[in-house]
Amino acid sequence: MDALLPPEDRGGPAQPLLLATGLRKHFPVPGGLLGRSGKVVRAVDDLSLSVAKGETLGVVGESGCGKSTVARLLIRLITPDSGTIVLDGDPVDEPHGITVNELRRQVQMVFQDSYASLNPRLTIAETLAFAPKAHGLPAAEARVRVRDLLDKVGLDPANYAERYPHELSGGQRQRVNIARALALRPRLIILDEAVSALDKSVEAQVLNMLVDLKTELNLTYIFISHDLNVVQYLSDRVLVMYLGKIVELGSVDAIYGNPQHPYTRALLSARPSMDPRRRTKEAPIQGDPPNPIDPPSGCRFRTRCPFAEDVCARTEPPLADTGAQAVACHMRVAGSGHSKAATP
Amino acid sequence: MQSPTVDIAAALVRPTVASASRGYWPSVGRRLRRDPVTLICAGILLLIVLSSITAPLLGLADPYKTSMIRRLYPLGSPNHLLGTDELGRDMFARLIYGGRLSLFMGVMPVLCALLIGGALGITAGFVGGKVNMAIMRVMDVFYAFPSVLLAISLSGAMGAGTENTLLSLTLVFIPPICRVSESVTTQVRGFDFVDAARASGASALTIVRVHVLGNVLGPILVYATSLISVAIILAAGLSFLGLGVKPPEPEWGLMLNTLRQAIYVNPVLAALPGVMIFITSICFNLMSDGLRAAMDVKA
Numbered sequence: 001m002d003a004l005l006p007p008e009d010r011g012g013p014a015q016p017l018l019l020a021t022g023l024r025k026h027f028p029v030p031g032g033l034l035g036r037s038g039k040v041v042r043a044v045d046d047l048s049l050s051v052a053k054g055e056t057l058g059v060v061g062e063s064g065c066g067k068s069t070v071a072r073l074l075i076r077l078i079t080p081d082s083g084t085i086v087l088d089g090d091p092v093d094e095p096h097g098i099t100v101n102e103l104r105r106q107v108q109m110v111f112q113d114s115y116a117s118l119n120p121r122l123t124i125a126e127t128l129a130f131a132p133k134a135h136g137l138p139a140a141e142a143r144v145r146v147r148d149l150l151d152k153v154g155l156d157p158a159n160y161a162e163r164y165p166h167e168l169s170g171g172q173r174q175r176v177n178i179a180r181a182l183a184l185r186p187r188l189i190i191l192d193e194a195v196s197a198l199d200k201s202v203e204a205q206v207l208n209m210l211v212d213l214k215t216e217l218n219l220t221y222i223f224i225s226h227d228l229n230v231v232q233y234l235s236d237r238v239l240v241m242y243l244g245k246i247v248e249l250g251s252v253d254a255i256y257g258n259p260q261h262p263y264t265r266a267l268l269s270a271r272p273s274m275d276p277r278r279r280t281k282e283a284p285i286q287g288d289p290p291n292p293i294d295p296p297s298g299c300r301f302r303t304r305c306p307f308a309e310d311v312c313a314r315t316e317p318p319l320a321d322t323g324a325q326a327v328a329c330h331m332r333v334a335g336s337g338h339s340k341a342a343t344p
Numbered sequence: 345m346q347s348p349t350v351d352i353a354a355a356l357v358r359p360t361v362a363s364a365s366r367g368y369w370p371s372v373g374r375r376l377r378r379d380p381v382t383l384i385c386a387g388i389l390l391l392i393v394l395s396s397i398t399a400p401l402l403g404l405a406d407p408y409k410t411s412m413i414r415r416l417y418p419l420g421s422p423n424h425l426l427g428t429d430e431l432g433r434d435m436f437a438r439l440i441y442g443g444r445l446s447l448f449m450g451v452m453p454v455l456c457a458l459l460i461g462g463a464l465g466i467t468a469g470f471v472g473g474k475v476n477m478a479i480m481r482v483m484d485v486f487y488a489f490p491s492v493l494l495a496i497s498l499s500g501a502m503g504a505g506t507e508n509t510l511l512s513l514t515l516v517f518i519p520p521i522c523r524v525s526e527s528v529t530t531q532v533r534g535f536d537f538v539d540a541a542r543a544s545g546a547s548a549l550t551i552v553r554v555h556v557l558g559n560v561l562g563p564i565l566v567y568a569t570s571l572i573s574v575a576i577i578l579a580a581g582l583s584f585l586g587l588g589v590k591p592p593e594p595e596w597g598l599m600l601n602t603l604r605q606a607i608y609v610n611p612v613l614a615a616l617p618g619v620m621i622f623i624t625s626i627c628f629n630l631m632s633d634g635l636r637a638a639m640d641v642k643a
Contacts, residue, residue, distance in 0.1 A: 072539075075543050077539050077542060077543060101545040104542075104543050104544065104545040105545055108543060108544075109539075109540070109543050111536040111539070111540065112536075113536055116535045116536045116537065117535070117536035117537050117539075117540050118537055119537045119541075119554075119555050119558070119561055120368070120557070120559070121367075121368050121556070121558040123367075127537075130541060130544065130546065130554060130555075131541075131544030131545070131546065134544060134545065134547070134550050135544075135545065135546075147377075164367065164368075177540075180544075181539065183544070184544065184545075209556070251630035
């Protein structure tokens with residue numbers, strides 16, 4: 001069955017593997033009469049991103065900034081309110097494009113909770129064989145593939161195939177989840193906080209395994225995490241999100257070496273320092289992110305930004321290219337009206 | 345004494361056997377075997393069910409044969425171990441034969457309601473949104489009536505008789521089973537493994553069959569078992585009111601009704617069908633409790 005051969009590269013290396021334009025998802029807030037309060041949570045607002053073939057795109061941001069919603073939108077577990085997804089030149093779910101199912105075969109996802117993402121009633125082998133079988137792979141071939149997959153993620157098939165999830169450790173379970181994501185031979189894997197719940201030594205092992213798998217299977221990753229060190233280690237490019245919007249996007253060196261947006265700077269300086277002489281005395285930003293039901297006007301970060309001025313409340317800063325990276329901040333836009341912005 | 349080779353072979357075999365029984369259902373079975381109350385209840389129910397099914401083969405007296413001379417014999421009379429009823433029919437035979445209809449009326453409506461209500465509830469829970477809304481609001485309409493009242497009015501409208509009782513009881517039990525199925529399905533649907541299955545591109549039916557059913561069937565079955573006792577009581581109640589089984593058919597509820605007149609003459613005799621109803625329904629209830637306890641473990 002052709003559906004289970006590795007997908008071919010179509011557009012060549014220069015064409016982005018995944019291109020999302022203007023993704024928007026507002027969740028209605030339950031409550032009120034007939035469950036309709038008229039309010040919405042603006043989880044993701046006009047977000048565009050592209051992922052090049054073979055790269056790892058890191059996505060960072062605080063809890064609740066819409067990272068996971070982006071992941072679920074990209075794999076279409078959630079239908080976007082608006083926006084398009086183009087996979088290697090093929091628009092998804094549009095005439096002349098590919099179907100959502102085809103997208104899901106080429107894009108897979110690993111979830112954060114290793115326990116909740118495995119069916120407790122199925123053995124590891126049954127879990128891994130589910131997707132290939134659903135795509136019509138005969139049972140005998142599915143068994144071979146299960147063994148193959150377990151080998152790839154470093155679990156002995158003879159020992160683990162017939163076990164149940166509760167008999168495995170967290171690290172082993174997450175390996176199984178990664179194996180499941182590989183089962184359909186996808187091109188892009190979205191890792192949604194995939195290693196965040198593991199302890200540090202296991203996390204390192206799984207991360208190294210992910211790096212090896214990427215080269216071996218020619219994969220592309222979208223790596224979502226709140227752990228800035230891990231993102232730095234794994235990513236080629238980094239996308240910083242705040243309240244459903246991109247605030248900064250650029251190469252890992254640019255973002256970590258020369259962050260432009262005040263939010264990115266705050267995030268980076270909030271990292272625990274290994275050097276006792278460089279400890280942060282004061283929290284770089286105060287308070288919690290504003291409620292996404294009613295985000296601030298203009299720049300969404302302005303309520304916590306030490307440099308906020310009138311212009312920040314009036315107009316929303318565009319994601320402007322500054323050379324090494326793109327930043328959504330009035331201070332980086334010449335002639336924006338901000339006192340720190342260059343005059344044109 | 346065994347040879348050492350046999351011991352080693354046994355030791356080598358044992359882990360495989362253990363791993364084969366590590367699944368969910370084997371572990372539920374293991375826990376059930378350690379629960380004496382559930383085992384005793386299951387034993388009593390088995391006895392009642394088997395004796396009703398094999399009643400014609402047990403060499404009992406004819407449950408329909410009346411006798412004007414031998415009316416209302418007390419318990420322990422010769423040839424009539426549990427006495428005779430108001431028409432001189434053998435009580436023991438009638439109680440055993442009565443189990444056939446009473447149990448049938450208890451199990452059958454719940455089974456039908458389980459199929460229909462379960463399917464509706466799982467659909468509502470899995471699809472969600474407007475479908476859920478439509479199905480569950482219709483169920484709410486049925487919920488507005490107390491179940492006994494609903495059963496009585498349905499049976500009253502359709503007329504007495506076994507089929508109509510069956511139908512009305514089925515209708516009464518669809519909404520609660522549907523509601524329980526919907527709530528457990530909604531819960532299971534929220535787990536990441538269902539999302540992962542959806543992300544694999546499998547059809548909704550395949551996902552329900554492989555990932556949802558195995559996780560929701562347990563709680564639904566436990567709940568349905570607890571409804572059997574309610575069904576038996578309701579069916580008996582309908583018969584008692586003359587809306588269920590028609591005489592001279594032996595049925596516990598109907599027997600309770602007809603023996604009512606004898607309550608001052610021979611109260612123990614008049615209570616016997618009630619005792620049967622009581623034993624059967626309490627056994628079903630305790631068994632469903634035991635099942636719940638055995639299944640309610642994070643696998």
